[in-house]
Amino acid sequence: MISCLRLVRHSSAFKTVIGNESAMHEIEIRLPVLMQLNGLRTSPFTAPVKHAQVQQEVMQDASEIHNEKFTKNVLDKVNHQILNNQCGRLFAVVYFAGKQKLVTPEDLVMVEGVFPPNIGDKIRLEKVMCVGGLHFTLYGRPLLSRDLVNVEATVVEKNLSHCRVYFRSLRRQNNRKTKFSREMQTLLRINCVDIMHKIGEIREVEGADGRIF
């Protein structure tokens, strides 16, 4: 570019365009710097870019569709078993008297310690953490809905345990302590473990609803 300018410098056409010799000299000095900056500058006359019209389409993830189908299939199968009583003998994990118990219908369950219900009382065990049948198991986080599972039990027997001896002695110290204790033991008969409605439905009220875990 510079060599080109030098060639053109003495021509008459050049003098008519630029005119001044010193101005020409200045251009020659600055040109390399200007050349470097040239790439960084944005041209003020950028032509507007015309994009081609693109038709947008919402694609669903193939695995998501598969998962939805799979979930629906599983729920349908479980619901079918619930409705047609094909679950087999259900088991449930219930939380009562401060302990978790895995129970099935016709089980005898012992509760140790203070337990207010009397003999013959029918009680419903509301804190169900897990219920399972032949082909499926439902886990609560931590409890299943109160309407979903119905576990009923009858108090069969109330009695005291055998005498437990608390004995402590230190030899040659004349230190000895003996205590006797008999705990209250209550025997419950589990009458039924039932699933009351279909799963996979959104109920009006869900959660712990009044139960304290």
Place this chain on the structure above:
Amino acid sequence: MVITSPTLFARSRGPDRFWKRRRILALSAHFYGRKQNCFRVAIRSVHRALSFSTKARALKKRDMRILWNTRINAGCEEFGLNFDRMKIVLDDTGVALDRKVLQNLAIWEPRSFRALAMLTRAKEAEQGLNSLQGPPPGVVTRGML
């Protein structure tokens, strides 16, 4: 050992040396050798036995917990897990089953236990932990874990 007079045995605290000894000897009735019938030897072993049984009531709870841990770990190893990992996930997801129930499931409800193991692997894969093989097949979380 037959106690001929239960009433006298029941109130054996007082001066009657025979019934006082009966009380101890009733407890040593199933011991071996002179510990069974000789009072001087029997009372020592009865005290020993009673203090053991008192301590054992507390120890039993600890021992059972260790046993349950061992059983659950054995169940977990079948699926390439261990109980520490499973417990963290169960706590995270709100499944609050205790060790006693979990070991019961591991033994008697193997498919229910397998579901918990798969849940653990799926949750870990979601967090990007221990998941070089990716999430286990057949688990749909629907982003609810």
